Amino acid sequence: MQLIETIAEMKAWSRAARVSGATIGFVPTMGYLHEGHLSLMRQVQAQTDKLVVSIFVNPTQFGPNEDLAKYPRDLPHDTELCASVGVDAIFLPTPAMMYPDGYHTYVNVENLTNGLCGAARPGHFRGVTTVVLKLFNIVDPDVAAFGRKDYQQLQVLKRMVVDLNLDLKILEGPTVREADGLAMSSRNKYLTAEQRGHALVLSKSLERARELYRSGVRDPQEIVAAVKEMISATPQCQVDYIELVDAQHLSAIGMIVKPAVLALAVKVGNTRLIDNAVLGEDECR
């Protein structure tokens, strides 16, 4: 497994892989890897000859009052995990490389980024789409994977790939959860033991939403109200947003007649967590 620390080396590595006839898979991450990331890696690996993982805590996707400075990092452990999966190369750029002096170019997926986390975190998706496009241009993958936990991000990136005519297949990884249901996230590290307990209300409330859906409820407001009630009743939990929107366009719906996503963001203490459930898919995740 190679650790690649410059853009030029990463491009040369991918070019050499291509010349040898290999296909390239890619999982972009911000590090502090967990089973969610590893499951994406295995999923990509099954489809491509080579697997590249990037670890880059991307400053442009953090707002001024967000957790950029304290975002958890553990490169030695990340490296071990990547090696255990059989990653071929880890790409480790620095902010100064990615955004040198005079950097001015940003990609916006408009409309899809207006609501949900886009409304709660202005500029967040502009940072995400920009860095992902740059990473795609550097790594030149055939396949890249993103998790469903960041549901809006996934839809935004799928839109970007289509709109910008990129030759690239996006794989969607299911949300990977702890045994008790908490969606895996690098930010779970911020939680105290007590908060960790309270945070279970997120997945439990989504389970309640699924039950309501299965029992025939099709009114988004009824489902959102039930979820909101559960979360609001939980200590240290403050709702950022709870919305039930069209699963593809992320737009408001009057009634659930095709797949819809219940997406939520909740602050548990000072830690903002997100989770979601898609209702009306063949397979109810």
Place this chain on the structure above:
Amino acid sequence: MQLIETIAEMKAWSRAARVSGATIGFVPTMGYLHEGHLSLMRQVQAQTDKLVVSIFVNPTQFGPNEDLAKYPRDLPHDTELCASVGVDAIFLPTPAMMYPDGYHTYVNVENLTNGLCGAARPGHFRGVTTVVLKLFNIVDPDVAAFGRKDYQQLQVLKRMVVDLNLDLKILEGPTVREADGLAMSSRNKYLTAEQRGHALVLSKSLERARELYRSGVRDPQEIVAAVKEMISATPQCQVDYIELVDAQHLSAIGMIVKPAVLALAVKVGNTRLIDNAVLGEDECR
């Protein structure tokens, strides 16, 4: 010479060219070709095995009150001109192909697009950078050329290519002029014979700016004032902007101490024309 009418065919053509080991040159245009475009084509042709020209009047770079509907078109003549230069493929996408329903992704080069034509034509460069990035992704060129007449566009696109880590060389073509000095532009077609005469003040005023610079004037305001006076004294000419800014960053300067560009946009009758002169380069264009 092949006429290629779909994105899929264009991608397949470029892929085949690459597999054969050929390098690809690219000149994106809005058609109604003139010697300025042809000189770009010849310049690229000297550096690559294959030459692709796109002809696409890009709706997203026109403002609501601009000349999209009446922008001049003459595909038969354009095709002849391309054949005369030895173009290998002309790519002719439609707006519906480039911007299908649900299209939402736009590229912005911030900062560089705040002034000059960016201020006068809100959204213009967002359309330019977006379509050019899409065309780059479709045609996959090694080399692409843009003319210096659209000076700000050239700087914006150079910035985009660097910022987004594209593997692509941008060639700059000098402004090609009619015998009497008028910068070639597809929009010159809009001018009446009388306006055509008045429009000569643009290149003449730039010549005056060069003289002032050569005579030692380094105060931007003095040069801008002289140019403004000439243009304002000419019938049917209405100044949109006249600015003398840093040639690379397009930022305001207090004194000319390194290359600077005098850029101007003038309405001659209803036709908006642009032109520019770079001062302080080795070669005074």
